[in-house]
Amino acid sequence: MEVFVALTISVLFAIGVFQLLRRNLIRSAIGMAIVSNAINLFLLAAGAYRGEVAAYANQVGQRSDALPQALILTAIVISMGGFAVVLSMLYVLSVRYKTSDSDEVKGLTH
Amino acid sequence: MTSSSLVILPIIIPLTAAAVAVLLRNHRRAQAAWAFGAMVASFICSSVLLWVVTSSGAPVVFQVGGWPAPAGISLVGDRLSALMAVMCQLVLVGGFLYALGCRDQCAQYPAFYPLFLMLAVGLTGAMLTGDLFNLFVFAELLVFAGAALTAMSDDKFGTEAAYKYFYISFVASIALLLASGSLYVSYGTLNIADLARRIAADPSPPLALPAMALLMIFFMVKGAVMPFHFWQPDFHTAAPTPVHAVLSSVVVKLGIYGFLRMTTLLFVEQAEIIRAVLVVVGAVGVWFGGLGAVGTYDAKRMLAYSTLGQLGFILVAIGWGTPLALAAAIVYAFNHSLLKAAMLMLAGSVASHAPVKTAAFAAITGLGKKLPWAGVLFLLGGMGLAGIPPLNGFIGKLMLFRSGVEAQAYLPLAAIGLAGIVTLVYVIRAFQRIWWAPLPEGVKPKPYGDRLIAPALLIALSLGLGIWAEPLVSLAEATVAWMSRPELYVRAVLGG
Numbered sequence: 001m002e003v004f005v006a007l008t009i010s011v012l013f014a015i016g017v018f019q020l021l022r023r024n025l026i027r028s029a030i031g032m033a034i035v036s037n038a039i040n041l042f043l044l045a046a047g048a049y050r051g052e053v054a055a056y057a058n059q060v061g062q063r064s065d066a067l068p069q070a071l072i073l074t075a076i077v078i079s080m081g082g083f084a085v086v087l088s089m090l091y092v093l094s095v096r097y098k099t100s101d102s103d104e105v106k107g108l109t110h
Numbered sequence: 111m112t113s114s115s116l117v118i119l120p121i122i123i124p125l126t127a128a129a130v131a132v133l134l135r136n137h138r139r140a141q142a143a144w145a146f147g148a149m150v151a152s153f154i155c156s157s158v159l160l161w162v163v164t165s166s167g168a169p170v171v172f173q174v175g176g177w178p179a180p181a182g183i184s185l186v187g188d189r190l191s192a193l194m195a196v197m198c199q200l201v202l203v204g205g206f207l208y209a210l211g212c213r214d215q216c217a218q219y220p221a222f223y224p225l226f227l228m229l230a231v232g233l234t235g236a237m238l239t240g241d242l243f244n245l246f247v248f249a250e251l252l253v254f255a256g257a258a259l260t261a262m263s264d265d266k267f268g269t270e271a272a273y274k275y276f277y278i279s280f281v282a283s284i285a286l287l288l289a290s291g292s293l294y295v296s297y298g299t300l301n302i303a304d305l306a307r308r309i310a311a312d313p314s315p316p317l318a319l320p321a322m323a324l325l326m327i328f329f330m331v332k333g334a335v336m337p338f339h340f341w342q343p344d345f346h347t348a349a350p351t352p353v354h355a356v357l358s359s360v361v362v363k364l365g366i367y368g369f370l371r372m373t374t375l376l377f378v379e380q381a382e383i384i385r386a387v388l389v390v391v392g393a394v395g396v397w398f399g400g401l402g403a404v405g406t407y408d409a410k411r412m413l414a415y416s417t418l419g420q421l422g423f424i425l426v427a428i429g430w431g432t433p434l435a436l437a438a439a440i441v442y443a444f445n446h447s448l449l450k451a452a453m454l455m456l457a458g459s460v461a462s463h464a465p466v467k468t469a470a471f472a473a474i475t476g477l478g479k480k481l482p483w484a485g486v487l488f489l490l491g492g493m494g495l496a497g498i499p500p501l502n503g504f505i506g507k508l509m510l511f512r513s514g515v516e517a518q519a520y521l522p523l524a525a526i527g528l529a530g531i532v533t534l535v536y537v538i539r540a541f542q543r544i545w546w547a548p549l550p551e552g553v554k555p556k557p558y559g560d561r562l563i564a565p566a567l568l569i570a571l572s573l574g575l576g577i578w579a580e581p582l583v584s585l586a587e588a589t590v591a592w593m594s595r596p597e598l599y600v601r602a603v604l605g606g
Contacts, residue, residue, distance in 0.1 A: 025273075028277070032277075035280075035284060039284060039287045039288065042287075042288065042291050043287065043291045045291075045295075046292075046294045046295040048295065065298075067300075068291075068294065071243055071290070074247065075287060078246075078247065078250050081254065082250070082253075082254070082280065085254060085257060085258065086273070089257070089261055089269055089272055089273045089276065090273070092269045093269055093270060093273060105270055105273075107266070107267040108267045108270055108271060108344045
């Protein structure tokens with residue numbers, strides 16, 4: 001299970017960072033969402049502290065630390081708000097510049 | 111109402127006021143007056159907090175919800191964070207005052223004052239919190255409010271700048287969340303005092319040093335420090351003037367505050383690594399910001415670049431790390447906040463007289479002929495930035511160079527000493543173009559522009575602090591004496 005979760009986190013990170021670095025602004029926004037989820041899984045894995053197991057272990061009689069789950073809840077809400085802000089800004093940009101290519105959005109460079 | 115709830119008041123007053131200000135959205139004057147009144151009340155509370163902390167010598171700790179320290183979230187107003195909170199709220203009051211007399215279209219929007227108050231909440235909260243994850247929440251609040259305020263700016267490139275800022279802040283948030291996760295899995299706590307105690311006791315967990323690096327990335331992005339600075343001139347230039355004055359002066363100080371905390375509280379044993387990095391990025395940043403400011407085409411952009419350079423001085427001082435250098439860093443940070451906010455307001459005020467609203471030198475050349483008082487204030491502020499007496503900038507520079515001589519760090523000292531001259535070059539260049547050059551033919555400046563009360567007050571305050579510098583300097587020295595004993599902070603927060 002641990003290996004599986006570690007692989008999931010790493011693959012999500014890889015995909016997310018790759019999308020973040022794309023030239024297409026919409027893809028980079030999607031990359032933000034994917035990386036946020038990778039971080040949430042990482043925080044969930046951080047619940048395995050000294051004798052306690054992470055929440056996904058699902059072993060009978062083993063306790064899991066509840067604090068990382070509270071952190072994830074907060075992080076999910078914040079990243080949802082952030083994603084909404086990003087999408088609204090992208091909408092304004094796409095109307096103004098008629099493109100989603102980040103190389104074309106260059107009003108501030110002189 | 112105990113004294114411990116004093117530390118939550120500077121956060122909760124703007125937070126409540128923002129909610130009420132949304133309800134007042136149809137009454138613009140009432141909303142503006144309400145927001146300004148709330149900001150002043152909040153500033154008074156943070157000043158009282160600083161006074162209580164200074165007179166008693168012990169930090170004011172508030173355990174949110176009554177949960178004792180390592181389990182719950184604690185808000186800590188110690189000497190450093192209370193001083194920083196007062197600095198931020200002082201400049202925020204100036205920003206609100208400027209917004210009241212500002213002719214920007216966006217200051218009339220119903221969402222402007224609520225968002226500005228949320229910016230105040232995020233900034234003050236990030237300074238006063240004693241919990242790493244709470245820092246993330248407040249920093250996100252700061253980012254959301256700042257991005258929204260810039261996106262609705264009169265500048266037509268506001269949204270583009272806001273998107274850049276949001277994107278890079280997202281990277282910073284990743285770094286902070288990864289750092290909190292790494293620290294939590296290593297030490298089982300996120301309370302800064304508890305972390306400081308446990309890191310000092312056992313720095314061996316494999317994820318402790320990566321967490322330190324990630325925290326450094328977070329604070330470097332927040333402070334627009336050298337390798338992570340590229341978003342700052344774009345973002346700050348596009349922001350509305352009252353917001354720009356706050357962003358470029360105190361919001362970047364979150365990075366400075368973070369580095370002060372990291373080197374003196376969280377990672378005391380490993381501080382040498384952080385300091386070595388800070389001296390290098392600081393010295394490079396001083397040159398980069400200074401030369402960037404000389405090469406710009408826009409007065410507000412010039413001042414945004416200048417912030418990169420001025421922060422470099424502070425970072426070098428933190429990097430030297432002697433008590434005198436840390437005191438110099440605090441004094442310099444305080445002075446820079448006042449001066450830079452005032453200078454930006456003056457540049458914005460001149461730009462508001464231009465036929466087309468922009469601060470580009472091509473558009474504002476010669477406009478100063480009609481604004482002699484703005485010229486006097488700009489020259490005074492520029493002298494302060496360059497470190498010429500009698501302004502408070504001189505005191506900061508003097509302490510900084512003395513600490514450099516004392517620390518025998520002659521190479522960085524020479525680098526930043528030479529760069530100090532560059533400050534004079536760009537300030538005088540801007541002054542000449544705006545106030546000495548003749549008004550071009552056919553340009554009709556607008557008769558009315560933004561009011562000069564806020565920058566005049568800030569410049570008067572920096573003049574006062576330059577002539578009578580003793581209170582601020584002794585406050586900074588007492589703060590450094592307090593910071594050099596992290597065990598007192600830990601004991602105050604955790605009890606026992």
